[in-house]
Amino acid sequence: MTEPQYGSARSDDDTWDIVTGVGYTALLVAGWRAVHTLCPQPLVRDDYARHFITASGDPYLMGLLTNPATSEDATAFPRLYAVQTRFFDEFFRSAAAGGIRQAVIIAAGLDCRTYRLDWPDGTTVFEVDQPKVLAFKASVLAAHGAQPKAHRKEVAADLREEWSIPLQEAGFDPHQPTAWSLEGVLPYLTGAAQKTLFTRLDELSASGSKIGIGALGSRMDQRRLVELEAEHPGVNMSGDVDFSALTYADDASFDPAAWLSDRGWAVDPVHTNPELQASYGSTPAVVDVRIDAIMHSQYITATR
Known part of the structure; x- marks a missing residue:
């Protein structure tokens, strides 16, 4: 088994923890959530995120928290991921308001919704991810006395295998009806693996189940990002981190919205990150729109 470092190419049997390969992206995004939480009027707050950075000791991310950027350009990615975080927060709140009491967070990473959101009594939240990622997350939260606000269950599994x-x-x-979330995970799976994932999800979904799907982009073009940086x-x-080395070139061959619609799911209108940002009362910055033009964000909700 191989363990890719930040910018190395993917392989079919690669593994990772929180500071290698795909696992490091969860830590990086937690760093962005922590940075955004420090801004005067954050779209969402994640007060747990900084604990993961401190525990990791990662010098780059520690630097972001010690000297947080304030310019519109330098806070673009934290802002865009805050929009994504709010999308999934609101997805789960809506599902809970509709009576769903079973939630599954696929590739949960360092997401802390089980701790941050006010879940109705009787809700069970399953968090699925690689065992080393879940272990790091649990140890950090336990060290800070964090208590989940729902019945939380860890599921150590690889999405490329039989996770169901x-x-x-x-x-x-x-x-039971289930609220499923697929946040940012699809670009890290091949097109074939995505189809297998959705087939399993479809088989496990009772009538009334809901799914939220979204990522800031299907694939990062590192060359265009460097040009944008100029x-x-x-x-x-x-x-x-070179995201383009961690995602797969064939991921765009799978269309989740069309796949779900063909199987009887009621699919809501698909939105981009800037569209969501506008709906939350913010005017997307020019740099946000330019990033989205490179990454092609897509946010989907559907009901069975």
Whole structure:
């Protein structure tokens, strides 16, 4: 088994923890959430995010928190990921308001919604991810005395394998309506792996289930980001991470909205990140729109 570093190419059997390969992207995004939380009027707050950065000791991310950027360009990625975070927060709140009491966060990473959101009594949240990522997350939150606001269950699994078996072994009930989230995960799976993931999800979804899908972009073009950096200094707040080396070139071959619609799911209008940002009462900055033109964000909700 290989363990890619920040910018190395993917392989079919690669593994990672929180400071290598795909796992480091969860840490980086947590850093961006922590930076955004420090701004005067954040779209969302994640007060747990900074604890993960401190525990990791990552010098680049520690630097971001010690001397947080304030310019519109340099805060673009934290802002865009805050929009994404709010989209999924509101997705789960809406599902809960509709009576759903079972949620599954696919590729949960360092997301802390089970701790941040006010879940209705009787809600169970399953968090699915690589075992090393879940272990790091649990140890950091335990060290700070964090308590989940729902019945939280970890599911250590690789999405490229049969993850539905450990999910059901953890107590998941396929006969209950479920709120599923797929945040930022699809670009890190091949087109074939995405189809397999959605097939499993479809099989496990009772009537009334909902799904939220979204990513800032299907694939990062590192060359275009470097060009954008020349016009918007500080925008590339990614350290040594080359996202284009961690995603797959064939991921755009799979269309989640069309796939779900073909199988009877009611798919809501698809939105981009700048569109969501506008709906939250903010005018997207020029740099935000330019990033989206490179990355092609897409946010989808659907109901079975």
